[in-house]
Amino acid sequence: MINWKTVGELHVIQKLKKVIESWYGVELFYTDQHGKIQTGLLEKSHEFRSHFMKVQMLMPHGHQYIAQDIETIIDYFDENPDKSSFKFSSFFPHVKGYAAKIVIDGELLGTVIAYPFVRDTCTTDEISELISHVKGLGVSDSDAEMAVDKLKKVSDTQLTYITELVSLVAEEVMTFHAEIQLREERISALNSELGSKYRYHNMIGKSKPMQQIYNLLTRIATSEATILIQGENGTGKELVAKAIHYHSPRKDSVFVAQNCSAFNDNLLDSELFGHVKGAFTGAVKDKKGLFEVANGGTLFLDEIGDTSLSMQVKLLRVLQEGTFLPVGSTSPKKVNVRVIAATNKNLKEMIAKGEFREDLYYRINVINVTLPSLRERKDDIPVLCDHFLEKKCADAGHPVKTISPRAMEKVLDYNWPGNVRELENEIERLVVLSGDSKTITPDILNPRILDYLDAKSGSPLSGPLAGIKATGTLREAMEELEYFMIKEGLRRCNFNKSKLAKELGISRAGLIQKVDKYELDKRALKKASGED
Ligand SMILES: Nc1ncnc2c1ncn2[C@@H]1O[C@H](COP(=O)(O)OP(=O)(O)OP(=O)(O)O)[C@@H](O)[C@H]1O
Ligand SMILES: [Mg+2]
The missing domain is CATH 3.30.450 (Beta-Lactamase)
Incomplete structure (x- = not known):
């Protein structure tokens, strides 16, 4: 037209x-x-x-x-x-x-x-x-x-x-x-590239922090560098490791994962580096280690923070020289393996306590991917719910169910300490418990979630709003909320009042009036934070 x-x-x-x-x-x-x-x-x-x-x-x-x-x-x-x-x-x-x-x-x-x-x-x-x-x-x-x-x-x-x-x-x-x-085509192409990328490989999420992760992963896709993935339990570290492998030049070769906390030192040693026949009682024949199995591909060392100091020395050597000694062998083997490591531990703190080698830390942390907790990206909860509902309902042979708005409200309010894994398990549980019902209602939510929300209900506001009183007159509460939103908004928008006014859906003049009322101008805020 x-x-x-x-x-x-x-x-x-x-x-x-x-x-x-x-x-x-x-x-x-x-x-x-x-x-x-x-x-x-x-x-x-x-x-x-x-x-x-x-x-x-x-x-x-x-x-x-x-x-x-x-x-x-x-x-x-x-x-x-x-x-x-x-x-x-x-x-x-x-x-x-x-x-x-x-x-x-x-x-x-x-x-x-x-x-x-x-x-x-x-x-x-x-x-x-x-x-x-x-x-x-x-x-x-x-x-x-x-x-x-x-x-x-x-x-x-x-x-x-x-x-x-x-x-x-x-x-x-x-x-x-x-x-x-x-121009319109270019804008919409840019939009879909930047603003609304909704998944990367198997990862779901369209929140800002996930967009940043996708951008980082795209940038490092062709790199061969060692990568350290950090993040709380269940934030998707393994998923990211796989995404990196399947977008890398090694994608047609193997992806091998080893959880370093699953075995004691001796077992892990022989698991990673293999052993020769007779190396120890029960070693009846030669066994290839995972470094050899992963040759040409990617080895994912999960929970690397749980390895012993002596294991760390061996890992450092294979990372630096590409060589290792199978247990009981005297001739080193050479391999070409790309290593991706992951941990939910704070390695810096461990280094300070002498529990993790600093040289290994710098060797694996060439590129760092730190995954946000689910609490930090609540925007993604609805899309993740839809994704898991679709998957779990299909697995169970049900038509796709939906979560009622009241139940969704609670799901959004919960703090999800177990992150995406906990959410995934919860959805699976809800699909089973809801039986033939098409809608998932709040009453069947995990008691853990309901208890958490009950305990919090003295201050039902969560996230950044926690601490705002839920008692007193409505007017006071509204003012407190208004004060808080403007204060945070000003910081976020770098004191660009036109931008914030637009976001808040009020006129610029209206915003300026409120900024005066609450004494939130730039100088006052700087002074306040300086005194803090
Ligand atoms: N962004 C995501 N999109 C879809 N599914 C996800 C996402 N993040 C995690 N998951 C799912 O959550 C579960 C946990 O993910 P994963 O095992 O990768 O987490 P992790 O960080 O390695 O956890 P842990 O520290 O406990 O080992 C998996 O089933 C994974 O498929
Ligand atoms: Mg994991």
Whole structure:
């Protein structure tokens, strides 16, 4: 669809229109593909450039005559797709016009029309014929005579100019439309790339922190560097490790995972590095370690914070030199393995306590991916719920269930210490407990969740609002909330009041009033935080 109003406002088009109208005494106007006139021509206030046109519009059926001409033009373009312009004869004998078509993607979307004029070859008899014709259509004799008299008598050369200029207008409209379309496409492509990426590999989440993680993962996709993934339990560390592997150049090779806290040192040793026959009682044959199994691929060392100091030395060696000794062997093996490590422990603190080697820490932490807890990205809870509901219902052979708004409210209020894993387990549990019911109601939520919310209900506001009183008058509470939202908002928007006013849905003046009322201007806030 063409935005005709914007087209009419384009500087270049206004200029061309002015030139055509003043030189040739015609009206220049556009119609859409249905022949509907898209300029002010039909409005009462329209100032006509052409006296003839003005008189025509005063005739009882003047509008119909022009509509009829436009219909002829559209029909002509429909029937002659290879023609881009049309010199037409109007309803009035000897009166002419010129039309150019507007075509976008092969589709006729409108026309540009210059009308009316007569040819300078018109004879006196022909002009008289025209005058008497006009006189018969409900206008005064003098009006009819004046209208015809003022019609521009166009020579061949002038006609060439008119055709060129009108075609130029049509081209400008098409170029402008194409540019707008391109810009809109670019904007929507950027939007979908930046704003609303909803998943990356198997990870779900569209919150800001997850968008940042996706961006980071995209940037490091082709890197071979060792990566340390940190985050609380159940935040998706293993999922991220897999996503990294399957987006890396090693994606066609193996991904091997080992949980370093699952075994004692000896077992882990032989699990990771393998052993030779007879290395220890029960070692009846050679066994390949995971470093060898993962050769050419990726080895995921989960819970690396749980390894002993002596294991850390061996890991450092294989990371630095690419070589290791199988248990009981004296000849080192060389491998090409990309290591991704993960932990939910604070390795920095462990280093300070002498429980983790600093050199290994720097060796594995070449790229750091720290995953946000679910509490820090509550925006993702609804999409995660939908995702797990779909999956768990399909597994259980149920049609997809939904969570009632009241239950969702509680799900959102809970603090999810076990993060996404806890949410996933809870959804699985709810799918089972809800039986044949299509909707999941609050009463079947895990008692753990309900207890948590009960305990909190002295101060039912959670997250950043915790601490705001839920007692006293409503007005006081509202003011407290208002104060808090403005204070936080100002910080977040870097004191850009126009931006914050927009976010809060109030006027800028209204916001400034409130900032004054609560003494929240930049200086006061800086002072307050300095004193804190
Ligand atoms: N962003 C996510 N989108 C979808 N599912 C997720 C997401 N994050 C985690 N999960 C799911 O949650 C569960 C836990 O994820 P994962 O095992 O990767 O977490 P983790 O951080 O390694 O946990 P832990 O520290 O307990 O080992 C998995 O079933 C995983 O599929
Ligand atoms: Mg894990």
